Amino acid sequence: MNFADRLCAAVDRCGTPAVLGLDPRPEHLPAPWRRRPGEAGAGEIAECIRAWQMRLLELAAPRLPMVKPQAAFYERWGPPGMEALAEACARARELGMLVLLDGKRGDIGSTAAAYADAWLRGDGFPAADALTVNPYLGEDACRPFLDRARECGAGLFFLVKTSNPGAGLFQDHGEPPLAEAVACAVHRWGEELQGESGWSGAGAVIGATRPGELARFRELLPRALLLLPGFGFQGGTAEGLAPAFDARGHGAVVPASRSLLHAHEREDLAGRGWEEAFLAAVEEMVAALRTVCPLPSS
Amino acid sequence: MNFADRLCAAVDRCGTPAVLGLDPRPEHLPAPWRRRPGEAGAGEIAECIRAWQMRLLELAAPRLPMVKPQAAFYERWGPPGMEALAEACARARELGMLVLLDGKRGDIGSTAAAYADAWLRGDGFPAADALTVNPYLGEDACRPFLDRARECGAGLFFLVKTSNPGAGLFQDHGEPPLAEAVACAVHRWGEELQGESGWSGAGAVIGATRPGELARFRELLPRALLLLPGFGFQGGTAEGLAPAFDARGHGAVVPASRSLLHAHEREDLAGRGWEEAFLAAVEEMVAALRTVCPLPSS
Numbered sequence: 001m002n003f004a005d006r007l008c009a010a011v012d013r014c015g016t017p018a019v020l021g022l023d024p025r026p027e028h029l030p031a032p033w034r035r036r037p038g039e040a041g042a043g044e045i046a047e048c049i050r051a052w053q054m055r056l057l058e059l060a061a062p063r064l065p066m067v068k069p070q071a072a073f074y075e076r077w078g079p080p081g082m083e084a085l086a087e088a089c090a091r092a093r094e095l096g097m098l099v100l101l102d103g104k105r106g107d108i109g110s111t112a113a114a115y116a117d118a119w120l121r122g123d124g125f126p127a128a129d130a131l132t133v134n135p136y137l138g139e140d141a142c143r144p145f146l147d148r149a150r151e152c153g154a155g156l157f158f159l160v161k162t163s164n165p166g167a168g169l170f171q172d173h174g175e176p177p178l179a180e181a182v183a184c185a186v187h188r189w190g191e192e193l194q195g196e197s198g199w200s201g202a203g204a205v206i207g208a209t210r211p212g213e214l215a216r217f218r219e220l221l222p223r224a225l226l227l228l229p230g231f232g233f234q235g236g237t238a239e240g241l242a243p244a245f246d247a248r249g250h251g252a253v254v255p256a257s258r259s260l261l262h263a264h265e266r267e268d269l270a271g272r273g274w275e276e277a278f279l280a281a282v283e284e285m286v287a288a289l290r291t292v293c294p295l296p297s298s
Numbered sequence: 299m300n301f302a303d304r305l306c307a308a309v310d311r312c313g314t315p316a317v318l319g320l321d322p323r324p325e326h327l328p329a330p331w332r333r334r335p336g337e338a339g340a341g342e343i344a345e346c347i348r349a350w351q352m353r354l355l356e357l358a359a360p361r362l363p364m365v366k367p368q369a370a371f372y373e374r375w376g377p378p379g380m381e382a383l384a385e386a387c388a389r390a391r392e393l394g395m396l397v398l399l400d401g402k403r404g405d406i407g408s409t410a411a412a413y414a415d416a417w418l419r420g421d422g423f424p425a426a427d428a429l430t431v432n433p434y435l436g437e438d439a440c441r442p443f444l445d446r447a448r449e450c451g452a453g454l455f456f457l458v459k460t461s462n463p464g465a466g467l468f469q470d471h472g473e474p475p476l477a478e479a480v481a482c483a484v485h486r487w488g489e490e491l492q493g494e495s496g497w498s499g500a501g502a503v504i505g506a507t508r509p510g511e512l513a514r515f516r517e518l519l520p521r522a523l524l525l526l527p528g529f530g531f532q533g534g535t536a537e538g539l540a541p542a543f544d545a546r547g548h549g550a551v552v553p554a555s556r557s558l559l560h561a562h563e564r565e566d567l568a569g570r571g572w573e574e575a576f577l578a579a580v581e582e583m584v585a586a587l588r589t590v591c592p593l594p595s596s
Binding site: 070075079080081082086104107109114115123124135139141159164166167169171178182185234 | 321340368370371373374375376377378379380381384402403404405406407409410412413415416417421422423432433434435436437438439457460461462463464465466467468469471472473476479480483532
């Protein structure tokens with residue numbers, strides 16, 4: 001089944017478009033696994049991440065449709081970190097979650113093909129359901145990602161307007177702004193990954209930190225699944241995300257990592273143990289998104 | 299010592315700005331290690347790459363100042379591939395070569411910091427001397443790379459105008475073209491990584507496939523080291539690269555991968571064995587670059 005259709009089904013099943021961002025920071029892991037920088041080697045840190053994420057994914061899988069591992073926080077620990085990343089992807093899929101690998105990869109054609117094979121085909125790493133892609137190199141450089149995604153029934157989320165405060169420096173360059181030109185290209189490419197749901201697996205990343213622009217990007221990208229990062233820790237709120245969703249609550253997903261993964265550090269949740277704190281933060285997020293995304297409760 | 303100064307010294311020592319691009323494609327490895335797609339698993343392919351690259355680096359180290367491993371061709375083979383990448387970086391440094399990790403990474407601030415730590419600090423992977431960076435996310439997203447590079451004495455090569463045929467789609471967007479706006483930002487950032495040589499370790503990637511534009515980018519980037527990919531297999535030639543170099547032959551490096559790594563597949567070199575074919579292709583490239591880069595022969 002096409003990625004867009006799989007994602008719509010998973011969102012319906014869980015009753016929420018909330019996505020678990022998996023950005024393991026050793027100094028913020030719950031107590032048994034927490035390690036300060038410099039206190040432990042890469043191998044030990046990777047072991048801590050593995051133990052923690054196995055339990056985390058079990059807690060998350062019944063509640064959230066997709067997990068978004070951030071490659072950087074695994075690369076940080078070298079080959080043992082990459083083993084931990086492979087294990088996270090494999091375990092999440094076993095538990096029935098979709099996996100969006102957040103690597104923001106991009107390179108010229110033949111190299112882009114190697115990245116697409118690395119993450120979407122399952123030869124080296126367990127195949128992810130979708131990958132984030134940086135479009136700076138142009139259409140011919142995005143082509144191998146599109147081809148592999150079509151072959152594998154996978155999805156892609158192209159960076160259009162990112163969630164960081166300085167995103168506009170280059171993404172607003174020119175008239176129309178570059179991000180709008182990228183959005184138009186993503187819309188064009190989207191026909192190739194169109195699902196029966198009407199949504200396309202050629203998606204776009206639009207920061208949840210700038211709801212004012214969302215309606216404009218939805219206009220340019222009427223069929224693209226949107227990934228709306230920046231919710232929670234980065235200051236994005238549910239308010240203003242409504243234009244991303246259709247009447248059935250489809251069309252966008254909202255990842256959060258720090259606001260969920262570090263919930264045990266919140267004073268109001270600290271007494272409860274990390275598992276309960278995590279689940280409470282997940283429920284808070286699900287409830288906040290329900291105000292803008294009209295999904296029936298699961 | 300600052301990266302720019304280390305690179306100038308290494309280029310002087312070898313008498314050439316030629317850089318070995320390390321893009322292992324299993325189906326093009328020399329006979330004992332060659333594997334067709336689907337014929338072998340990731341573990342076996344990674345073993346073949348490891349055995350081959352150990353010998354290749356020994357051959358290259360006396361002749362070439364720097365090696366540029368392409369992360370995609372290692373990620374392709376999952377965790378065993380990443381082990382092979384770590385080994386390539388470590389061995390090249392032992393042999394006295396500089397290492398430029400070609401990962402084209404880029405993400406929002408806190409994630410960019412994790413990528414910079416992964417590749418420049420040596421905690422997870424052996425520390426590279428320099429990293430390629432995708433600037434699409436803006437200055438705040440490039441900041442952690444700049445900070446880590448300054449702390450570690452490392453270099454960065456920001457994508458400005460890439461070597462692929464369709465690079466202009468987004469990189470020529472607006473007026474002035476986006477690539478020129480990125481070049482101006484890289485020039486500004488360059489002060490932070492300035493070496494005693496006068497060159498800055500905040501470098502730029504400008505495709506060798508478009509020599510017509512090189513003089514313009516050199517004007518905008520008077521102190522940036524330039525990485526000029528696309529020589530050889532992608533059609534770039536030495537002709538026209540002269541504006542990249544100063545009177546001492548400093549200021550740019552020229553990577554080649556397929557034209558060197560697949561030399562044993564050339565009919566005119568096939569009879570000689572892969573090691574001799576590789577060295578012959580290296581000498582051809584060194585001689586071709588000597589016509590535009592006025593370095594004394596080593």
